[in-house]
Amino acid sequence: MRSWLSIGLLNAVILAILLLSAYRKQDKIRYFQSQTIPLKPDTIQAFVSQFKDDAGNDTLFQVRSKEGYPVSYFRKIKTSVCFDNKCRLLDIVLYWNVTGRYLGYELPEGEFLSKTEHEPFKPAEYARLNDLLADPFSPLANYSYEELVPKADLAASGLDAVSSATSKNVLDYVVEGAVYTTYKMWHFVYGAAQKEVIKLTEKRLSPGFLLQVLESQDSSDKIWALNHIRGQVELTPALRNTVLSFIDNNRFNLAERAINALSPTELKSDSLQKMLFEKYPKANYSLKNLIVTKYKEAPHLHSSVKTALANALKLANGELLTNILDLFKQHRVSDRETGRIIADLLQSDNNFLAQKAFIYLKSANIDDQRVTEQLNAYKTKHHL
Amino acid sequence: MEKIKRRSALTSLGALSFGMAVPTLSKGERLRAPYKLVQQTLKTDILVIGGGTAGVVAAIQAARAGRKTMLVENGSQLGGTTTTGGVNYPGIFFAWGKQVIGGIGWEMVQEAVALNDDTLPDFSIPHGKNHPRHQVRLNGQLYAMLIEEKAVAAGVQIRFYETPTSATFQKGSWTVQTVGKGTSTQIICNQLIDCTGNAYAASLAGFPLLRESVTQPGTLMFRLEGYDFKSLDLKLIKGRYEEAIQKGELVKTDFRNNIVGLLKSAGDNIQHVMGADSTTSETHTVANLKGRSSLLTTLRFLRTLPGCEKIRLADVQNETAVRETYRIDGHYKITHEDYVTGKVFDDAVSYSYYPIDVHDENGVIPDHLKEGVVPTVPLRALVPKNSRNFLVAGRMVSSDRLANSALRVQASCMGMGQAAGAAAVLANLQNKTPLDVSMKDLRKMIEEHGGIVPVSAQKG
Ligand SMILES: Cc1cc2nc3c(=O)[nH]c(=O)nc-3n(C[C@H](O)[C@H](O)[C@H](O)COP(=O)(O)OP(=O)(O)OC[C@H]3O[C@@H](n4cnc5c(N)ncnc54)[C@H](O)[C@@H]3O)c2cc1C
Numbered sequence: 001m002r003s004w005l006s007i008g009l010l011n012a013v014i015l016a017i018l019l020l021s022a023y024r025k026q027d028k029i030r031y032f033q034s035q036t037i038p039l040k041p042d043t044i045q046a047f048v049s050q051f052k053d054d055a056g057n058d059t060l061f062q063v064r065s066k067e068g069y070p071v072s073y074f075r076k077i078k079t080s081v082c083f084d085n086k087c088r089l090l091d092i093v094l095y096w097n098v099t100g101r102y103l104g105y106e107l108p109e110g111e112f113l114s115k116t117e118h119e120p121f122k123p124a125e126y127a128r129l130n131d132l133l134a135d136p137f138s139p140l141a142n143y144s145y146e147e148l149v150p151k152a153d154l155a156a157s158g159l160d161a162v163s164s165a166t167s168k169n170v171l172d173y174v175v176e177g178a179v180y181t182t183y184k185m186w187h188f189v190y191g192a193a194q195k196e197v198i199k200l201t202e203k204r205l206s207p208g209f210l211l212q213v214l215e216s217q218d219s220s221d222k223i224w225a226l227n228h229i230r231g232q233v234e235l236t237p238a239l240r241n242t243v244l245s246f247i248d249n250n251r252f253n254l255a256e257r258a259i260n261a262l263s264p265t266e267l268k269s270d271s272l273q274k275m276l277f278e279k280y281p282k283a284n285y286s287l288k289n290l291i292v293t294k295y296k297e298a299p300h301l302h303s304s305v306k307t308a309l310a311n312a313l314k315l316a317n318g319e320l321l322t323n324i325l326d327l328f329k330q331h332r333v334s335d336r337e338t339g340r341i342i343a344d345l346l347q348s349d350n351n352f353l354a355q356k357a358f359i360y361l362k363s364a365n366i367d368d369q370r371v372t373e374q375l376n377a378y379k380t381k382h383h384l
Numbered sequence: 385m386e387k388i389k390r391r392s393a394l395t396s397l398g399a400l401s402f403g404m405a406v407p408t409l410s411k412g413e414r415l416r417a418p419y420k421l422v423q424q425t426l427k428t429d430i431l432v433i434g435g436g437t438a439g440v441v442a443a444i445q446a447a448r449a450g451r452k453t454m455l456v457e458n459g460s461q462l463g464g465t466t467t468t469g470g471v472n473y474p475g476i477f478f479a480w481g482k483q484v485i486g487g488i489g490w491e492m493v494q495e496a497v498a499l500n501d502d503t504l505p506d507f508s509i510p511h512g513k514n515h516p517r518h519q520v521r522l523n524g525q526l527y528a529m530l531i532e533e534k535a536v537a538a539g540v541q542i543r544f545y546e547t548p549t550s551a552t553f554q555k556g557s558w559t560v561q562t563v564g565k566g567t568s569t570q571i572i573c574n575q576l577i578d579c580t581g582n583a584y585a586a587s588l589a590g591f592p593l594l595r596e597s598v599t600q601p602g603t604l605m606f607r608l609e610g611y612d613f614k615s616l617d618l619k620l621i622k623g624r625y626e627e628a629i630q631k632g633e634l635v636k637t638d639f640r641n642n643i644v645g646l647l648k649s650a651g652d653n654i655q656h657v658m659g660a661d662s663t664t665s666e667t668h669t670v671a672n673l674k675g676r677s678s679l680l681t682t683l684r685f686l687r688t689l690p691g692c693e694k695i696r697l698a699d700v701q702n703e704t705a706v707r708e709t710y711r712i713d714g715h716y717k718i719t720h721e722d723y724v725t726g727k728v729f730d731d732a733v734s735y736s737y738y739p740i741d742v743h744d745e746n747g748v749i750p751d752h753l754k755e756g757v758v759p760t761v762p763l764r765a766l767v768p769k770n771s772r773n774f775l776v777a778g779r780m781v782s783s784d785r786l787a788n789s790a791l792r793v794q795a796s797c798m799g800m801g802q803a804a805g806a807a808a809v810l811a812n813l814q815n816k817t818p819l820d821v822s823m824k825d826l827r828k829m830i831e832e833h834g835g836i837v838p839v840s841a842q843k844g
Contacts, residue, residue, distance in 0.1 A: 137514050142648060144614040172513075219508045252483055253506050285834035286486055286494075318448040318833045319491045322537070350450030352539055 029112060031130035032104030036216040037097060039071040047200060051192040054079050060196055069209040070098045073197045077188055081180045083149070088114070090181060094189055098213065099224040100198040102133050102189045115177030125175050132182055133189050138173050140186045148179045202228065207236040214242050219254065222246070226257035235266045240275070247279040249287065259290045267298035277305045285320065292323045301331040310338040313345070321353060325360050332364075339366030343374040354378065423568045428454040428541070429812045430805075431560060431573035433548055436464020437474070437794045438778030438801035439579030440531045441488045445805025445833060446577075447538035448488075451812055454571060455540050456562055458547040462535060464581065466794055467528040469705030470605030471653070474794035475519030476737045478507035479758045484735035487835030489798025492534060493520050496527040512752050515739060543569075551576065551589040553772060556815075560585070575773050575808035575818070579801065582663040583710040583780040591768035593710040596785055600707040600743045601637075602660025604675030606651040606700035608686075613647055616691045621647070628685055637745045638678040645747075646682070647692070655679065656745060662706040675704035707743060707792070714782025715819065716764035723787040724753060729762035731823055732838035733807070733830065734799030736761055738790040760838040761791065763819065763826070766804050772817040777804035802835045
């Protein structure tokens with residue numbers, strides 16, 4: 001069982017004053033990524049979890065804006081970095097943004113980082129550390145502690161060089177001379193605390209907050225926000241407009257997630273159905289198919305969308321044609337106008353299209369003389 | 385009861401009176417004459433040989449364009465290296481933030497992702513070291529079923545367990561003789577597409593092929609479980625591995641001389657089967673036997689290591705996946721220079737995007753393309769010299785070795801498959817050989833089916 005402790009308001013305010021003033025402290029060593037979500041810090045809440053790591057404490061601080069939106073998180077780390085039976089203290093504060101991305105680090109006053117021979121970090125090395133920690137895909141994720149530094153005895157063993165090559169590769173992902181420090185910090189950033197950050201943000205989702213996250217310059221923040229809409233917050237008009245604005249040929253992932261964010265309940269709305277369809281004409285083939293498939297989730301199909309898609313059938317092929325017919329089947333489309341468009345496909349030179357049309361019409365029961373005649377002609381031609 | 389007894393008594397009497405050769409039949413059994421192999425002749429517009437990564441796409445494209453299409457596959461399912469080979473992470477569909485491979489391949493991949501509740505990778509992350517993250521992880525078996533469903537729905541006539549034995553071109557059509565389990569079939573078609581990965585139909589047709597003196601190793605894909613990599617004593621394990629190699633108990637090249645890599649990857653794309661070749665039953669048998677026996681030997685060894693005593697084989701593929709065998713000698717051979725400079729050919733029919741990726745016994749160090757470069761595939765590279773009504777798609781595309789090491793990847797194969805399918809359709813409809821089809825028509829057909837044709841290929 002996880003135990004959450006929310007520190008009392010007074011404590012929080014005191015902490016806030018202390019920590020927010022730290023933001024302004026120039027004499028501390030602090031390196032940050034750019035803050036991509038335009039939210040201003042106001043208060044701080046402390047949460048205690050059971051991280052089961054050796055960071056020295058289990059408190060995670062959530063910085064909040066005036067509106068109560070999460071702004072960022074930090075955790076104070078006091079641990080030892082050990083190798084060759086020697087240990088050094090690592091005293092540092094790590095920061096995350098609201099989606100769990102690494103934001104930066106800060107050393108307590110007077111503290112500095114040092115390398116193997118107790119040589120202090122140079123500014124370029126602090127900056128490099130900041131960049132290395134910002135890489136969520138760093139291979140450090142899969143290295144074990146033991147792999148980090150080449151063992152001289154193995155290099156001399158006569159085996160060819162995979163082992164030393166691996167260690168050479170490690171150098172691309174660590175600050176030279178501070179291999180274990182980089183490794184340990186990277187694992188703190190992407191370990192249990194990161195999961196807690198996300199959980200805590202998930203507890204404070206709201207349309208207004210997600211709108212702010214969607215303004216981030218970082219595409220993974222945006223994707224995170226798009227993934228947290230469906231079934232989790234109400235799709236207010238402002239949020240709906242922003243979500244739809246992501247349906248754009250040049251940003252496939254965002255477009256795909258934006259379409260995914262629309263839930264069946266919201267698709268009840270005729271206006272949403274129409275607004276979504278406004279994206280269709282300019283959408284590329286992949287997105288057109290995603291949009292058509294989306295309407296399968298709607299409880300009904302708005303007539304203007306249906307008519308437009310019926311007309312699109314005249315030029316559709318392969319996947320798109322199949323998807324539109326599947327959609328019509330799902331919504332039991334059987335009006336005469338649509339029926340006639342589909343029946344015209346029976347005469348196509350392309351057997352695949354004609355057959356698809358036949359399969360549809362066979363079960364659609366369209367009450368129209370012309371459709372019936374075309375259907376009968378098809379059956380006769382194909383001895384059905 | 386009495387009746388039954390009487391009847392069975394009569395049956396055995398009858399059997400006796402006809403002599404000992406007639407067996408006693410149990411209830412429901414019938415005596416049948418021995419199965420006869422019947423030679424049959426079938427006709428189709430387009431015949432695709434090989435239902436793998438590229439072949440399925442080619443066949444679906446041809447069938448959806450309304451042509452009668454047959455697909456001959458010697459295995460038991462579609463998908464080839466993506467499914468049976470276990471390399472279920474096709475790449476790469478997006479280059480520099482833009483989609484470069486779409487159409488039927490992308491449709492199949494996306495549907496498999498959706499049906500498995502997987503998520504697509506974020507294609508906006510930079511290439512370079514993150515290039516494997518641009519590949520889409522699939523449930524391979526689900527993918528095999530989905531693409532089969534799509535092929536059937538498109539009207540493709542699938543013939544599993546069958547292989548061609550000859551291919552001859554006469555008076556504008558190909559006659560392909562195939563044999564299968566209990567089948568001997570002559571298939572007459574107008575256009576033939578070889579998607580075997582080994583240029584096998586091209587070789588039967590008599591077109592010269594290209595091959596390297598040393599080909600890249602193959603790989604049997606498998607998955608290990610039952611150990612915690614991060615808590616292993618790697619120094620000790622490396623020592624034990626080295627000892628076993630020196631004693632001749634293990635073969636250095638089987639796992640790239642990299643025991644740590646094997647344990648870390650848990651079997652994903654780490655084994656090497658030197659010289660693996662899937663062209664004939666005999667060579668593929670050798671590759672499978674080698675792959676399995678080295679895996680078993682290594683598994684037994686792993687279980688003697690501290691921390692690995694409970695290592696298990698969670699999964700293993702049915703065959704060794706093969707990287708490289710034969711390529712065609714086409715009307716155009718794509719060069720390394722073409723590839724790394726992103727040359728856009730006048731007859732470009734699809735894009736390709738991947739680092740140069742030649743594997744040797746130690747593994748691979750991918751050579752990434754420069755920012756903005758997206759190579760293309762000309763139609764001429766899909767057509768063997770001196771051929772008519774014949775196309776190829778997939779890893780046997782006409783190319784030099786370095787270009788091929790990148791062209792061979794799955795999204796590129798899918799793009800080529802769609803282009804070859806469309807070219808075959810137009811050639812069939814217009815009674816031409818594929819190289820005589822107009823680029824304008826070809827572009828139109830590919831794009832109507834969602835495929836992406838490189839932009840400056842405008843010539844008619
Ligand atoms: C171990 C390994 C790792 C790889 N890693 C990646 C990767 O990370 N990403 C990536 O995109 N690509 C990767 N590739 C490359 C890629 O998977 C292949 O190059 C590609 O799938 C080849 O597609 P293809 O259609 O040409 O051949 P295949 O997919 O192999 O299809 C050929 C088909 O033809 C059939 N066939 C063969 N001979 C006959 C015959 N005589 N008669 C009938 N049918 C026949 C086969 O059974 C098979 O179904 C990897 C390949 C290997 C082997």
